[in-house]
Amino acid sequence: MKIAVCFFGITRNFAKYTLDSIERNVFAEVAQRDSQFRRLAHFNKLTEVTSQRSKESGVSVDPEEFKLLKCDVVEQTDQGEVDQRGACSSIPFITL
DSSP, rough: OOOOOEEOOOOOSSSIIHHHHIIIIIIIHHHHHHHHHEEEEEEEEOEEETTTTTTEEEEOOTTTTTGGGGSSSEEEEEEEHHHHTTTTTTSEEEEE
16 A cells, blocks of 8 residues: 655644654554655745734744655745735635
């Protein structure tokens, strides 16, 4: 069986809060089933987060922190370009 562990979104505070847990509870467990498993990712590239949903305003993001996951393949989308183009402005959605 071949396994891929996939990540997406914004990376932040991995080193401080979750990296050890991900390595121990995800990567180590998956490696027992597929020693050649792949780590794939698509992240939003930005330097700070402002989100009404999470009540964050101007929270710094280390744009290089994703490298701690040692992914085999990483794609990034520049969030500033997306915001400027308004690529999702026509999609109706609400924030919970």
